[in-house]
Amino acid sequence: MKSGTVAHIHGSRIAGVVSCVPPRVIDNDYFTERFGDKVADVVKMTGVKSRHWVENGVTTSDLCARAAETLFERLQWDRSSVDALIFVSQTPDYRLPATACLLQDRLGLRPGIIGIDVSLGCSGYIHALWLASMMIGTGAAKRILLAVGDTSSIMNDPNDRSTALLFGDAGTATAVEASEETADATFILGTDGSGGESLIVPKGGFRSCAGHPKFADFPSDILYMDGGEVFNFTLKAVPTLITETIMASGIAPEDYDLFLLHQANTFMIKHLAKKAKLPAEKVPINIDRFGNTSSATLPLLMTDLAADTLKERRCRIGLFGFGVGWSWGGASMDVGPLQCAETVTL
Amino acid sequence: MSEFYEGLAEILEVEPSKLTSDLALDEGVWDSLAIVSTIALIDEVYDRTVSADALSECRTVGEIEKLVGSDS
Numbered sequence: 001m002k003s004g005t006v007a008h009i010h011g012s013r014i015a016g017v018v019s020c021v022p023p024r025v026i027d028n029d030y031f032t033e034r035f036g037d038k039v040a041d042v043v044k045m046t047g048v049k050s051r052h053w054v055e056n057g058v059t060t061s062d063l064c065a066r067a068a069e070t071l072f073e074r075l076q077w078d079r080s081s082v083d084a085l086i087f088v089s090q091t092p093d094y095r096l097p098a099t100a101c102l103l104q105d106r107l108g109l110r111p112g113i114i115g116i117d118v119s120l121g122c123s124g125y126i127h128a129l130w131l132a133s134m135m136i137g138t139g140a141a142k143r144i145l146l147a148v149g150d151t152s153s154i155m156n157d158p159n160d161r162s163t164a165l166l167f168g169d170a171g172t173a174t175a176v177e178a179s180e181e182t183a184d185a186t187f188i189l190g191t192d193g194s195g196g197e198s199l200i201v202p203k204g205g206f207r208s209c210a211g212h213p214k215f216a217d218f219p220s221d222i223l224y225m226d227g228g229e230v231f232n233f234t235l236k237a238v239p240t241l242i243t244e245t246i247m248a249s250g251i252a253p254e255d256y257d258l259f260l261l262h263q264a265n266t267f268m269i270k271h272l273a274k275k276a277k278l279p280a281e282k283v284p285i286n287i288d289r290f291g292n293t294s295s296a297t298l299p300l301l302m303t304d305l306a307a308d309t310l311k312e313r314r315c316r317i318g319l320f321g322f323g324v325g326w327s328w329g330g331a332s333m334d335v336g337p338l339q340c341a342e343t344v345t346l
Numbered sequence: 347m348s349e350f351y352e353g354l355a356e357i358l359e360v361e362p363s364k365l366t367s368d369l370a371l372d373e374g375v376w377d378s379l380a381i382v383s384t385i386a387l388i389d390e391v392y393d394r395t396v397s398a399d400a401l402s403e404c405r406t407v408g409e410i411e412k413l414v415g416s417d418s
Contacts, residue, residue: 045379162378228381228398235385235395271386 003241003330004190006248009133013179014333016075016340019172019296019303020067020149021052023345028165035161042165047266051168051291053153058346060091061099061106063171064147066346068107071145071173074340079107083141084114086131088124088148088295090201090324091155092117103147114141122262123189123321124148124295125174126329130187132176146174150294155201155223162227166265168291172299183316185333186249188241195326198229230323234268235275238322242276245318245330256282256332257315258306262322263287263297295321300343307341350414353387354407367408376404388414 027050031039043049054063064087072079085107087100100115114135120127125148132144149171156164201223202215209215218224238261246253259278261269266287273283284305293300298319302310309315314336322328355362357380360369381401388396396413404410 041379045382226398227378228385228401231382231385232395232398235389267382267386271389275389 003244004188007187008184012133012136013182015175017174017302018067018071019300019343020063022054045267048291049288060089060149067173084144088118088128090121091151121294122323123327123329125298126321142178144176149296157222168293170293170296183334189329192326198226199324239276241330249332259318260301303343310336310338350391357383369407
């Protein structure tokens with residue numbers, strides 16, 4: 001496989017998913033004063049009509065915590081039964097400690113559970129599902145909480161029209177548990193760090209940008225995106241990832257109920273789906289109402305457009321995350337009937 | 347070249363009949379959105395990817411054609 005090594009994992013299932021968005025809705029009118037007529041051009045490509053942005057001081061973990069509270073309530077999970085918490089985000093609370101540690105305490109999970117942060121964006125949800133399945137497979141955990149999301153609005157460059165309108169904020173919680181009843185899940189994960197500088201927040205870490213040809217004079221803590229290179233990466237990586245994941249699963253493409261693609265931008269999703277020969281009616285798109293919520297787009301699809309289907313019956317779904325890193329992941333798995341799939345507001 | 351020209355005319359917002367190799371890529375139109383759209387167009391028509399940086403340096407339609415035709 002060109003995309004990465006195939007892993008078939010048995011013995012776990014998703015029990016429920018909850019997404020949480022902040023109440024503040026930003027419409028495109030918000031950007032007209034700064035960008036004028038160009039707003040329409042950008043919207044034509046990205047397809048984002050509105051997005052939810054956090055107020056000052058609200059972090060990804062706040063959104064994830066709220067989502068987790070609802071999830072525990074709906075599933076009637078005893079909190080002492082959770083064995084691990086995986087927090088996936090590019091917008092943690094602090095440089096240290098890991099946000100997973102703070103969430104363990106905040107959510108009243110028992111001390112002694114496994115808690116780790118994973119620093120990935122658009123591909124992060126697939127990595128989290130894979131990690132959870134692996135933990136369950138080793139016997140290290142029976143019930144795992146995935147807290148996945150980003151508040152990219154905080155890193156937006158307000159003067160860069162290619163990113164200012166694109167991103168939205170969301171935090172999600174996914175319950176994964178041991179189960180002998182589900183079919184094997186298939187994963188393919190991959191990385192190519194040669195694209196590291198094409199989608200980056202160059203400052204705020206521990207490497208100095210002094211003398212860097214591109215980032216020496218770049219403002220602090222602001223996102224830089226080379227949209228053309230991002231698109232080129234997805235063209236090279238994603239159709240192959242989709243084809244190889246489906247092939248590795250041993251399930252015919254027509255037997256899939258849904259293909260959930262990271263909501264990067266509408267133009268890109270449609271182009272990639274067409275290139276991978278996926279039927280448009282099985283590729284839901286909700287970026288119009290939420291923007292690109294980075295690591296949260298896939299669970300946000302599950303609690304939004306795919307929620308009714310996933311609550312009703314068992315579905316075979318393909319999940320594909322790709323972006324910052326470069327990093328990508330494809331998963332083929334049975335999901336549903338979910339006890340809970342809903343979107344809440346903070 | 348016709349499918350490519352038609353697509354490019356739409357991206358550059360000019361009449362297809364006015365699109366020639368000599369047409370200059372006006373800075374107001376040849377922005378990052380146009381470049382991404384052109385990458386998609388080239389992928390669709392020729393099934394190949396071209397570098398966004400190289401594309402952004404093109405100053406005429408002819409230079410885009412040259413890029414598509416090159417092996418790099």
